Amino acid sequence: MTRAKTLKVLSVASEMVPLVKTGGLADVVGALPAALAGQGVEMTTLLPGYPAVMAAIGKAKKVPGIDQVLGEPVRVLSAKWADGRKLLVLDAPGLFTREGGPYGDPNGADWHDNWRRFAVLGKAAEMLAGKFDLVHTHDWQAAMACVYLRYAGGQVPSVLTIHNMAFQGFFGGEIFGRLGLPDSAWSLDGVEFHGGVGMLKGGMACADAITTVSPTYAREIHTAKFGMGLDGVVRARSNVVHGVLNGIDRAEWNPATDRHLPATYDTKSLAKRKANKRAVEQAFELDRGDGPLFVMVSRLTWQKGVDVLLEVIDHLVGLGGRLALLGAGDVALEQELVLAAQRHPGRVGLNFGYSEPLSHLMQGGGDAILIPSRFEPCGLTQLYGLAYGCVPIVTRTGGLADTVIDANPAAMASGTATGIVLGEATYDDLSLAITRAIRLFEDRPAWSKVQRTGMRADFGWEASAAEYAALYRRLVAA
Template sequence: MNILSVASEVYPLIKTGGLADVAGALPLALEPLGINTRTLLPGYPAVLAKLGNTDVLLHMPDLLGEPATVLSARHEGLDLLILDAPTLYNRPGGPYVDSDGRDFADNWKRFAALSLAGARIAQGALDDWRPDLVHVHDWQAALVPVYMRYDEKPEIPSLITIHNIAFQGQFSADILPDLGLPEHALWEALEYYGTLAFLKGGIATAHAISTVSPSYAEEILDPHFGMGMEGLIASRANDLFGIVNGIDTAVWNPDDDGLLASSYSTATLRKRVANREALTRHFGLDDDAAPIFCVISRLTWQKGMDVLAEVADDLVAAGGKLVILGSGDPALEEALQASAHRHPGRIGMVMGYNEPLSHLMQAGADAILIPSRFEPCGLTQLYGLRYGCVPVVSRTGGLNDTVIDANAAALAAKAATGIQFAPVTVAGLRQAVRRAIRLFDDKKLWYQIQKQGMKADVSWTASAQRYVDVYNRLLGKG
């Protein structure tokens, strides 16, 4: 089976979030199952620099008025198609924002062009390869099924994966003529409360829809989580699937991780203490036996960081320590930095993102706090499970699907892998932290929870098979 995957970012070439991890890992997990995937992504400068040699497959002299070329390359096992359109992608900044952090004014055109190129390839623009199915990710690629729907050429089956419904690709409806779509496409697929939303178009026209966890698939049917699209999604409920993400267990492997002070496994869990000591030194914490909580997150309201800022003092008073890695809302950054200044030796903070440090934090902290208000899937709790860093999570989305709460029944069955709490309030998180500290004080019980989490299957194996099942259904084979 040949699959065309279309995404705006793909790890290890370019990454701003979990979308890149999925777009990079899923093709590799599908390959042993007989699925050949080619991934189309924009030719950002960083991508072209990492690829080096490429081959020209297709010239597109007028892609929404811009010259473009489709290049082919292979990189770390990925079969790639690169949309090289210098007027759209060759500029300073990130994939979506300029050097000052502002959205590019022509993002609508940059990602409509990606979608149009994807639609043309899906419909046979390449001489030597044609996909059986196209799998698109988030709003940046959501117009692929729209372009196929409103084209004279036959469309092929399509699947859209929603990684976070909060990001919808909303633009003025005035751009419709520039998209090259008929006027009725606006009312049939794209119109969203007076604007035009790329994601809505994908949800309306793709043959199937998936989200990155079963719980999130249920949540987006509710107005609280559906962000205004719950009615449309409910009308497509028979075509909606929730498939939890996996992680790359070769990159995230505590038994073979060169970024750690000491590797370890479930059989050698006591060697984990060397990472705890290294983490303590890195953040300037007091060297004592108090439990260390870590946070590795964007510092935003969605991630519940305002609640964390309110609970930080209580966490220290209850006998815990806290280390934070992240950046985001300036007000939340300031509030958390103030907590660190109030509690030297008990709270440490590093601004920004640091991949090696994130590995050390998962290997050295005792628990990871994830108080998200909504979380489509989440990856940091999966890393925590893998590394014996017990997840303390809000009961939502993928967090609910991947962490087994340490209630009495789960503890008795030796099935618990973490702590869940709800709602996301100061009282709720405070209680969860105190629960974690009480469990930590029972070293035998804590060790049991750690080991059970480390045994959990957080790989892509089962999820890749779920995607194959959806592909087969779309192709009439299942």
């Protein structure tokens, strides 16, 4: 049997673990190269040259032939990460050498020139595409690569993965003349969107294939409720939309080997989780106890249902639960959470910010993790919860619906239950889900069975990587 040709794929993204991370996008981008290597795909990742990225790669080889992009002085550097991942870094000091985050200044305000920063990234990807069989872009920050590839008339196909439709890269129409695109790109089939430039919309119009990060989300974005104004584009291109479920890096997220846990464990040693629970209590200044400890690791936004959690906290504490929350976001929500913690000292603990080690500890020591999202393209947090025996309590939407099986009587009887699923992010549904969780927790053999079933579920990258590789090969052969 003839072995399939190794495909060379350029992955274009604005973040990748461990170099730069603001959310799950970075985890996925970081995991794909290793996952796809087993499918005969050699992936190279193009990243912006943020200060942290430049410091991490150290000395790197300059790729010849690209000294400016859209009039911006740049260098493209070739490097390898310690684990062998191939990197291309767009060193554009005028765009990326700044204090603050990838998308905003130290005060959290978006950079005024984000349109240019990520247009240059997309154009650089198009200029590099000739060395590859396919270009795989992620979210609006990389979506312009699909646009530039289409209007350059090249033969390299492109894939756009939408990790969250809510973030679209929409800018005023006055920037169009500075994007280096032909006039024909100012159209419904190009970047024009309600009189402005829609970078995600343009990528969706121009990509050869569109993927989302779960099958349910791929269906949901066809509707006005979840399409965020782009559902018409989705329906028009429905024949190229695919839902490929995210996986998790089981080498990084494994409770049996996790270096961030005081006590490692597996399905046969769940009792060891108690040491991790004590550590979570200490980290969040919570009362010690064996009652249910709920955790939440999230951006603090309306999407994530944090406002509904605020309504339910008194109910949670009244039933004997405690809450440890790690996250940052909406200032008003943070202030309301502080008031809730003040009402319930020792029962509600907060840490505003993000800590990778602490997030691991919370999965390893929490009894249940709350994810009452209004929409969730995939979600990795519930997958980590399943892997760690931290029972997910989730809304029936997007990837949450695809990955968590509700502990209803039938699922409990058949031994397939892995969590608690609520209908919508409302007070009634979330308070009922928390009540159900606490009652289930009181039946320790039943709770342990749900934990073990979740831990045995396979949410690694193998099946999803095979789907991506098959899609790549169809596009390259077309």
